[in-house]
Amino acid sequence: MPEPLRAARREPPQAPDTARPPGTAPRSPAPRPRAGWSxxxxxxxxxxxxxxxxxxxxxxxxxxxxxxxxxxxxxxxxxxxxxxxxxxxxxxxxxxxxxxxxxxxxxxxxxxxxxxxxxxxxxxxxxxxxxxxxxxxxxxxxxxxxxxxxxxxxxxxxxxxxxxxxxxxxxxxxxxxxxxxxxxxxxxxxxxxxxxxxxxxxxxxxxxxxxxxxxxxxxxxxxxxxxxxxxxxxxxxxxxxxxxxxxxxxxxxxxxxxxxxxxxxxxxxxxxxxxxxxxxxxxxxxxxxxxxxxxxxxxxxxxxxxxxxxxxxxxxxxxxxxxxxxxxxxxxxxxxxxxxxxxxxxxxxxxxxxxxxxxxxxxxxxxxxxxxxxxxxxxxxRPVAVAVVAVGLCGHLAIQGGVLHTATRNNHRTTQEYRAVADGLHAHGVTAPCTLSGVSAVPISFYTGCTSRQLDGPDRSIDTAGLLARTRQQPVAYLVTGGGRPPAFARAWRSVPLPTPRGARTFRAYLPPAR
Incomplete structure (x- = not known):
């Protein structure tokens, strides 16, 4: 049987801070929990x-x-x-x-x-x-x-x-x-x-x-x-x-x-x-x-x-x-x-x-x-060991801090992109209640106050007929990035560029004809 399981079998059922027999020393310092806050x-x-x-x-x-x-x-x-x-x-x-x-x-x-x-x-x-x-x-x-x-x-x-x-x-x-x-x-x-x-x-x-x-x-x-x-x-x-x-x-x-x-x-x-x-x-x-x-x-x-x-x-x-x-x-x-x-x-x-x-x-x-x-x-x-451990931990924390800076910077860039696209959509009349579909429609809909409905992928929640029906009830926008093209049903819609921060993806919104 592996040593840890043998040790578990030998352990007394009570907590490990039990008193030791008189005249003997414990093998190791046992934890001594106290009531109250840690x-x-x-x-x-x-x-x-x-x-x-x-x-x-x-x-x-x-x-x-x-x-x-x-x-x-x-x-x-x-x-x-x-x-x-x-x-x-x-x-x-x-x-x-x-x-x-x-x-x-x-x-x-x-x-x-x-x-x-x-x-x-x-x-x-x-x-x-x-x-x-x-x-x-x-x-x-x-x-x-x-x-x-x-x-x-x-x-x-x-x-x-x-x-x-x-x-x-x-x-x-x-x-x-x-x-x-x-x-x-x-x-x-x-x-x-x-x-x-x-x-x-x-x-x-x-x-x-x-x-x-x-x-x-x-x-x-x-x-x-x-x-x-x-x-x-x-x-x-x-x-x-x-x-x-x-x-x-x-x-x-x-x-x-x-x-x-x-x-x-x-x-x-x-x-x-x-x-x-x-x-x-x-x-x-x-x-x-x-x-x-x-x-x-x-x-x-x-x-x-x-x-x-x-x-x-x-x-x-x-x-x-x-x-x-x-x-x-x-x-x-x-x-x-x-x-x-x-x-x-x-x-x-x-x-x-x-x-x-x-x-x-x-x-x-x-x-x-x-x-x-x-x-x-x-x-x-142990002074030498303490120094080695301290130096190692400081170096580790410094590296972790650098990676954290990278991760937060990426989050800031993405957030600025989403907010800029949302502001652009608002400027073109896409305000709640409204529906977004296309590239990054799920997070951008949060910033615009819209509902997101995708035609495919893991977030698929509507079909073409359903999306077209919504155009008769509320503002709808289909989003594409770069040189992407919308589905065939939206290619005749009005195409408008949306503002994004420098270095971010370029977005365009395809908007159906005014109701």
Whole structure:
């Protein structure tokens, strides 16, 4: 049997801070959770929110996917077509603000604040399992990634899938160790439910290793834990499944449609795509770009070795928990590395959140040494190791900051393009209620207050006859870029150029004859 599972079998059911027999010294410092706030974790989360406000919010606007999620709960913007793979969890999270305003700044402030709370809760739930110093370092490592910062204030589900997974694994470990820990069962159900609401497939890949380990380790075979795990998956995915029967004709039909939107689910090698996307690309589809900025992916190649190192050096009382975090991280990465034919850095956020725990264990072990004394445990710093770790982390953060700047700059350019096109459409009389179709009609419709209706592609929601019928009821515009041409039915319509920022795509709108 693997060492982590043997360790799990030997673990006492109570939390790892149990008293040791008189006259003996513990093998390692055990975590000693205290009631109340986790000050170091709270400090990390506060810095995380502040960094978003300073580095991400100024000048940012809603991207394509964000406009889709936000429009579902907006009080002013018509709902965009909701394609089969999407889930509504993140829309529910944005609803308290999105229902009253479509201001990107208000949404950004709301989501940034929530992301800080989400990170705090996910880490705090681990305090009975790992020391607070390790958790604070893990939180800093995860929050310091450009991906985590960039998506913190965005209306996107992947970061919240990461928070839910991190909380669920921590609560799972607590629940299997101590049957009296009812709060852990609640946390486990809530964590898995959040993941299911945000990304239903992620909930399955999260539950799979947890259920397998619960069945494989005799001491962890607790029917209540397994029941709560299943209940979390059911609760989280219920809305998505019900909607499958209401809107798509059944679950199998929705899964088939989801696969088509994703480009055909199957055996695909997307590891290299993920590496190329780390230079600041929000989406790499198709991912045919050259791998130019290799320094931006150095941390990605080091991550598995650091995580394995942390799992190897972690004290025995914490070993099974850290190994389980790593196992779950691998499980949640598999579909995004080997079943889809493109990449987006945000897809692996749950994996990065979980792997931050063993990496933090390794870095803490590398920089300190534990000296055990009769009165307790003391930690001594290793000056050379501390210097190496500090220099490495500073270099890592500098690179992440550079990539974050690239990603935010791209977002600003796209936002300016969408807003300029929307202003041009308004100038030509395309005002709500109205309908847009064609290139980038989905996000631009959010900025114009129009409904988006596409004739083809994953957002197909209308046919030619339906679109022509709308021209008799409200303003309609068909958008093309560059030298593109509209469909045959719109070629006789009035063609007008639309203003865009320097260096952006050139847009033209085809408008039907005046009613």
């Amino acid at each position: 000050r170091w974790i709270a400090a990390v989360c506060a810095v995380y929110v502040a960094a978003q406000l300073l580095l991400v919010l100024p000048g940012s606007g809603l991207g394509w996917d964000e406009t889709v999620y936000t429009s579902q709960v907006s009080g002013r913007i018509p709902a965009a077509t909701f394609s089969a793979p999407r889930a509504r969890g993140i829309s529910f999270l944005a609803a308290p603000v999105a229902h009253f305003t479509d201001s990107p700044l208000a949404l950004r402030l709301w989501m940034a604040a929530l992301s800080g709370i989400g990170l705090y809760v996910a880490l705090h739930l681990w305090r009975r399992v790992l020391p607070e110093r390790v958790l604070a370092l893990a939180g800093a490592l995860f929050a310091g990634l450009w991906i985590t910062l960039f998506y913190g204030p965005q209306v996107m589900p992947n970061l919240w899938s990461a928070f839910g997974a991190l909380a669920a694994v921590g609560c799972f470990v607590r629940a299997v160790r101590d049957p009296r820990d009812r709060a852990a069962l609640v946390g486990l159900a809530a964590g898995v439910t959040v993941v299911g609401l945000m990304r239903p497939p992620d909930a399955g890949w999260l539950a799979l290793p947890l259920a397998a380990v619960a069945l494989a380790v005799p001491r962890w075979r607790r029917p209540a834990v397994l029941a709560v795990l299943v209940a979390g998956v059911v609760l989280g995915c219920a809305e998505w499944v019900v909607e499958a029967y209401v809107r798509y004709g059944g679950l199998s039909e929705r899964l088939h449609s989801s696969s088509a939107v994703e480009g055909g689910m199957g055996l695909h090698f997307a590891v290299d795509d993920q590496v190329r996307s780390l230079s600041g690309r929000a989406l790499c589809r198709p991912c045919t770009v050259r791998w130019r900025h290799k320094d931006t992916s150095l941390w990605w190649f080091a991550l598995p070795f650091l995580a394995v190192g942390g799992a190897a050096v972690v004290p025995r009382l914490r070993r099974s928990a850290v190994w389980l975090a790593g196992l779950t991280a691998v499980s949640m990465a598999l579909p995004y590395l080997f079943t889809i034919s493109y990449a987006a850095p945000r897809f692996l956020l749950p994996t990065y959140a979980l792997l931050a725990l063993p990496v933090a264990e390794f870095l803490w072990w590398a920089a300190t040494r534990a000296e055990l004394a009769a009165e307790g445990s003391r930690l001594r710093l």
